[in-house]
Amino acid sequence: MDKLDTIDVAILRTLQEDGRISNANLAEKVGLSASACSRRLDILEKSGVIRGYHARLSNKALDYTMTAIVHISLSGQFEKTLSEFEAAVKRCPNVLVCYLMSGEYDYILRVAAKDLQDYERIHKEWLSALPHVVRINSAFALREVIDRPNIDVDKR
Amino acid sequence: MDKLDTIDVAILRTLQEDGRISNANLAEKVGLSASACSRRLDILEKSGVIRGYHARLSNKALDYTMTAIVHISLSGQFEKTLSEFEAAVKRCPNVLVCYLMSGEYDYILRVAAKDLQDYERIHKEWLSALPHVVRINSAFALREVIDRPNIDVDKR
DNA sequence: ACGAACCATGAAATGTCCTTGCGAAGTGTG
DNA sequence: CACACTTCGCAAGGACATTTCATGGTTCGT
Structure with a gap:
């Protein structure tokens, strides 16, 4: 383009x-x-400027009312460590977003859960099972203030 | 529904x-x-199960290649403090996501920027100007590992 | 300046699609 | 059983998407 x-x-x-x-x-x-x-x-x-079209579903209607932000530190920054972790985290369907980060923690995740009990299950079955993790810190969203799919194109 | x-x-x-x-x-x-x-x-x-349809644009094509995660603490948790902060943050077009959080920080933001210089501008013009802020911590995404628009409906 | 090549456009045509009305089939209840 | 209620498929008419084609504008090189 x-x-x-x-x-x-x-x-x-x-x-x-x-x-x-x-x-x-x-x-x-x-x-x-x-x-x-x-x-x-x-x-x-x-040309790839438009990467796709998606329906935005109501998490509430789908009973996914809970959002957790999870900070994770690994035991090292070797490429093999990172790629093994990333391959594993991609398999968890509740992880909607995952970034490799600069700063205090190595990864930041956004996790969708139905309720606290469901999050406990996700934490036990998935997050605890991720390889090379040395620290996990979960925080819960009390309110969604902004959730925009994209930046306004006018502002580019 | x-x-x-x-x-x-x-x-x-x-x-x-x-x-x-x-x-x-x-x-x-x-x-x-x-x-x-x-x-x-x-x-x-x-019935609201489908909240809308959106084209997903290539941030790269739009020159928005940088993602920052910003943690913010306010001077208090009074409702007036929160709502004034939220009203202000909603006006910044670069803030794509904002959650009121439990835990160490009060808010977590996802901010889109073109490059480090652009982020510096956003930080100066917008983030520093947000009311009641006592602490800002910016970290930058080195790699986007996962970015799913929704949880897979099968898994509900 | 002139013509050739190129590009994006609008109008028209054609085939496909969306929606509404309608009757039928299935389900639950008194 | 009879009734109300829901959801379905079919059919028709109007709307829509996409292709073709001719036109006008721009950019080259001569």
């Missing part, structure tokens, strides 16, 4: 807000004909 | 993976006629 012009950004911004808008409505919003809009969208998808 | 049956879960799982699939293809995948599928989808959307 060479570069994004004003219309591309408008398309991205619109699809960020409503990923299921029809091509016809999208075209009208960004001031293009349907055909031109369809072609540009095709390019944006194929 | 009363409860989700097997077909509902199949619909949700499919839309989580491909939020822009046509109703006809979706119907075929879950083993329903297009009309029945369209009606069920309508119910799932209106």
Whole structure:
């Protein structure tokens, strides 16, 4: 993808807000004909600027009301240690986010659980079983203040 | 929404993976006629189980390659203190996630930046300006190991 | 300046899709 | 059994997506 012009950004911004808008409505919003809009969208998808479309589900409706932030330290920073840990953590379905970090802890995880009892199970079955871990620190989210899927494209 | 049956879960799982699939293809995948599928989808959307559809953009393509995790402590836990802080943090477009937490820090933020210089600007213009803050701790993500939009619906 | 190559566009056409109405089949209850 | 209730599939009409094609604008090199 060479570069994004004003219309591309408008398309991205619109699809960020409503990923299921029809091509016809999208075209009208960004001031293009349907055909031109369809072609540009095709390019944006194929070039990788748009990585996919996803339904955002209500965790509440799915009974996942609890979010835990878990800080983890490993016994070393060797590449083998890291990759073994990462392979294991990827297998846990309750881990939604995992970053290798600079700073005090090596990894930060966001874990979804149904309730405290469910988290206890996850901690026992998954987190405790992760290799090379020397320290785990769990904290629980009391309230979700912000949860944006992406940064607003306007601000790029 | 009363409860989700097997077909509902199949619909949700499919839309989580491909939020822009046509109703006809979706119907075929879950083993329903297009009309029945369209009606069920309508119910799932209106009842709030599906909170929206969003295009997932390439942060790389948008030049947002840097992720910072910011821990923040406030001077108190009074409701007024919290709500003033939250109102302010919501205005910063670079803050993608913000949780009120139990534990050592009061809030955890995920912040998107273009590079270290951009983060310095965000820190100066936004984070330092947040009210009631007594401690800020920034750590940077070296690698994104996992980034799932939702928990896999199968595992509920 | 001129023409060729290139690119993005809008209009039109065609095939597909979405939604609504309708009747039928299944389920639970009095 | 009879009734209410729900969900289904089918069909039809209108909306939509995508391809084709001709046009206008821009960028080159001569």
